[in-house]
Amino acid sequence: MRHLITIAFILLTINNLSAQNRTLVAYYSYTGNVRSIVDELKGLTNADIVEIQPAKEGERYEADNYAIGSALISAIRENPDKAESYPEIKPLSVDFGLYDNIIVATPLWWSNMAAPMQTFLFANGAEMAGKNIALIVSSASSGISSVVADAKRLISNGKFVGEPLWINNKNRSNMPTLLANWTKTLDFKSNMTEKLYITIGSVTLTATLAENTATQALVAALRESPITYSATDYGSFEKVGPLGRSLPTANEQTTTEPGDIVLYNGSQIVIFYGSNSWDYTRLGKIDNATQQELKAALGEGDCTITLSLSAGNNSENQNNNETPTGIRQSDRAATPDGPMYDLQGRRISAPVRGQIYIQGGEKKFKFSN
Ligand SMILES: Cc1cc2nc3c(=O)[nH]c(=O)nc-3n(C[C@H](O)[C@H](O)[C@H](O)COP(=O)(O)O)c2cc1C
Structure with missing residues (x-):
């Protein structure tokens, strides 16, 4: 039987809440x-x-x-x-x-x-x-x-x-x-005032930033312009590359998990799809991605990564101008072939190779064209 969900969906701004503090x-x-x-x-x-x-x-x-x-x-x-x-x-x-x-x-x-x-x-x-x-x-x-x-x-x-x-x-x-x-x-002050958007090829992931002077400096730099860097695959657990600037460090011994984003040596950014223990400054964590999805998104070998504060800056998959939202009508049983959305909730006409997308309430991965 077809179930339709009614979702009242409203996007405005609360008195004291910014657009990032949703x-x-x-x-x-x-x-x-x-x-x-x-x-x-x-x-x-x-x-x-x-x-x-x-x-x-x-x-x-x-x-x-x-x-x-x-x-x-x-x-x-x-x-x-x-x-x-x-x-x-x-x-x-x-x-x-x-x-x-x-x-x-x-x-x-x-x-x-x-x-x-x-x-x-x-x-x-x-x-x-x-x-x-x-x-x-x-x-x-x-x-x-x-x-x-x-x-x-x-x-x-x-x-x-x-x-x-x-x-x-x-x-x-x-x-x-x-x-x-x-x-x-309500004191809704957030430690997540900005989302970090990470684009590798046609895939854009979002990450929640840690709250420290390193992320404040990173956000300030990204407000000026997105940062694109070349990342090297290292140790079969991470992609590491130069940010092109130094950020303030607060290093501590850390055992990382897939999805963790850290600063290494003050100016190298590391995105983990596996784990390692070292002295790092925590920058944030990629939202809601399994290790398999991370590996697929980051790909094998070296890659080019773009960091920015909005999805629009760097996604190659800008099919329309819909406002991003995480809430979508879902009809798992009736629409396995229904509308598709990217991880920012924008409707897409078709996923490209390597893209993680959502269809019928399920997260899916496009393996080949
Ligand atoms: C199954 C059920 C159990 C309830 N149990 C209690 C209860 O133990 N104590 C109470 O004060 N109200 C109880 N209520 C009343 C509801 O908490 C109350 O009417 C509430 O405002 C209902 O919200 P709603 O109209 O959005 O469903 C119960 C209501 C239902 C349907």
Whole structure:
């Protein structure tokens, strides 16, 4: 059966948030209370918004004295580490690499986080590591401490920001004011004010920058112009090359992982597709790419790499002028041959050899023409 997902998608600028400091609101609502909160939030924050929807339509969670809702929550409580404990939701494709901040807005069910939202966070919590996380919980009257605990369990490496906002039947009529005041208290200062775009041939990857004087200097240089350099394949674990300038160092003994980007000897930039231990200054990490994808993107042998602060500067695959976004309608079952997007979320007509692209909610790699 064909599932279509409705995604409200809005791109504007929040009062105190820059375009690089982007916010995603992920919400679930069964009876509409959380939806009203998110509708109100649209006018205040103008974030990108994604709605989580159960795969099974028309379920009545409150029927038979809340029997279905109760059973779903019990299953999660009994086996929180097993994927089978979580009810299926409609597929969604979100590029978390685009977001610094995530607001999770959820109902409370039997003191816990509503089951469909738990499914979404169980599947995606790891991708929210290091991001600023803020929580809005709507209940009739029950306190929200277990929902907060659920969020921290499911987004175990998130940076939880501020106090969760609790809307309940007593304060619901005052929700707009409470919400407006709450958004003002959110401290969404980010360690990821800029994304680094890395282009090798026709493939462009994004990376999240570390926060240090080396990356500040690199960003300042890239604001002037993109940097293109020749990288040598070294040790079957890295591509290393001269940046053409020195950056401030804060070297420390580091064991790198695939995707790590470091500064070596003050002026050499190293991108890892394997691992090595040495004294490096950390520059950042490539977003959401497996080791296999990294190897494919970087290719074998030496290569030419361009670094920049925007996708438009260096991609050879500029097929249109769509605004990049990580959220796309996904219809895994029905559209295996459906529209294709690059890793920045722009629609492409066809992938070129070596390109990683997204189709039908799946990340794919184009091996040959
Ligand atoms: C299955 C289920 C279980 C619920 N359990 C509780 C509860 O234990 N305590 C409570 O105060 N509210 C409970 N509620 C009420 C919801 O938390 C509340 O109505 C919330 O505002 C619903 O948000 P929504 O309209 O966006 O779905 C429950 C609702 C459902 C559907």
